[in-house]
Amino acid sequence: MAYLDHAASTPMLPEAVAAVTAAMASTGNPSSLHTAGRRARRVVEESRESLARSLGARPSEVVFTGGGTESDNLAVKGIFFARRSLDPRRTRILASAVEHHAVLDAVDWLVVHEGAQVTWLDVDEVGRVHPDVLEAALRRSDDVALVSVMWVNNEVGTVQPIRALADVAHEHGVPFHTDAVQAVGQLPLDFAASGVDAMTVTGHKFGGPLGVGALLLGRDVACTPLLHGGGQERDVRSGTVDVPGVAGLAAAAAVATDRQSESAVRLAALRDDLVTRVQAAVPDAVLNGDVGAGRLPGNAHFSFPGCEGDSLLLLLDARGVEVSTGSACSAGVARPSHVLLAMGADEERARASLRFSLGHTSTASDVDALVEALPAVIDRARLVRR
């Protein structure tokens, strides 16, 4: 088996497994006042402090959530509601056209149900939002509630100029959210230094458990809660905190960020080898996205002319090579990637694409398996389109 889909979920780190199991073996609701509650609360607060340290945030800026989608929804809707309640004219959201569906669909929901306006920020041919595009959009509108641009694109791995974008937003007095789920452990990440107001992270992308994440939320950023109840997590996210989950999340973040610079070098070398060998095996393969420092180290993304990504995935899966077409809806029906379409690709090229993503357990033998299987798979997939 060659697992080349770390961007979907990467194996849990042993340190995270140990932290989760230890927390699972003890009793206690962190909101309780007795000894068991205090012990649970200690785990939660130490996890909060640890995660804050790993990501350059203050502990009070960590809001634990049920994962990336919840964090994105909380940031987009919560900041929108809070900003609009201060000034009813603020109904516009600026977001990049290549956001994850957790942002795209949250924005669409606000458009349909809350009368929000949206300006989708154009990207260039590698999928990057240029600060002058944001500047122009902000200059055109004085009704902006928030800006959301992801740290790195989950499909093609393009890194966004977040610091510059956040600065532009702040010059116009608008808060800035970034979905950074793909960045943790692969790119240097510092919440304070990045200048953003809210940042989404999720455990299973960097060796933590599934179903637990955080929204890093600046202390001065108003955010209306979406879940109401016990007032946990700064009153922004009610609900009993998942003690084992956040323990695992923090443990994984500590290891992943500690190893980030060496991981980045190792993954980039492995990825460059993958890219070179895929292009040698399939000469007309088109690498989508940026090269060099502008690309996530573990990401490679190609279009294979004359093939459908669906066919390639099925054929590679049958040969023990696990990859992704990069986007799938809940029914599992593949649609042409909105990311590639936004980058100017035609539907044909968008449907012909495949993502290979590397992570902490990836080795050269994974690349070997892919390169060995690929030529026959491409030939076969081209028959389907004939």
Next chain:
Amino acid sequence: MKVLAAMSGGVDSAVAAALAVDAGHDVTGVHLALSQSPATLRTGSRGCCSKEDAHDARRAADVLDIPFYVWDLADQFRSDVVDDFVAEYAAGRTPNPCLRCNERIKFAAVLDRARRLGFDAVATGHHARLTNGMLRRSVDSAKDQSYVLAVLTSDQLAGALFPLGSMTKEQVRAEAARRSLAVADKPDSHDICFIADGDTRRFLRERLGEQPGPVVDALTGAVVGRHAGAYAYTVGQRRGLALDVPAPDGRPRYVLSLSPADRTVRVGPVEALDVTKVLAESPLWTGGARSLPMQCDVQLRAHGMVHGCEVRETTAGWDLRLSTPARGVAAGQAAVLYDGDTVLGSATIASTA
């Protein structure tokens, strides 16, 4: 063999996939997404188009530990099955969309794609048997689906597997339960999968608009009522005619024929429905051509009665002379020839007398 199991999310196709695995085949499950905008949850007895059905299919594939994918064939299904369905009604015929789906989707688009991907066959949960290339009725005569498979060519049948043919529906459910497949108790699907609320008339009216015309008594030639569109009627139909003028003899009247050209629906007494001669076009021999004329059995609609007949050759196809009168025979349905439980061939009914 490398087998692609088409999994609708129902119990039949789940057990068919399981039996294909048991037979030692290398099985991959595929759910066909046929609806442009699938509903989230299944409603009533329509069992193929919702996300819940896709989930049920995926769940069964996971239990069987086989790969599973969803193939989006919604565009093709719309043009080859749904649009054809509407056009046939508009032309005064009564189509069978399941038959069309087998002919053009499951054993055409899907089989073709499967073969190109390196699969040897497509397995489905149809109740029918395939013995040495001969298509036969299921042992469960109430569930037999050989009629809607009789349009398949020998090449299509060569790429088909029907693992359920020698089981009754009851046995299929028991087998699903024995394997802990969650779909064991899922209700059977009825009706037309792409008409969500089961209201075929409204579905057609929305697509064809109002096409009002007269309802004419076939015996007297008198106009006895008005209708909003001939497509809403099927030969043999009695209910819902809403006639202004009762029959002189007070007996119920039935739809005898539809003529879209002059928008006329002709009605008459029940015995006028009896036909003994059926002209059918576009004939297809399932297990090799037979010399005509010949004697055999014919079935004229899904789950319909079987009639003895003599088949004669015409320029367009077959002239079928029935030994006993058949009732409610509609143009557009298939005439399927049988020798006992073996399908000999099929053709599309064009007219009756």
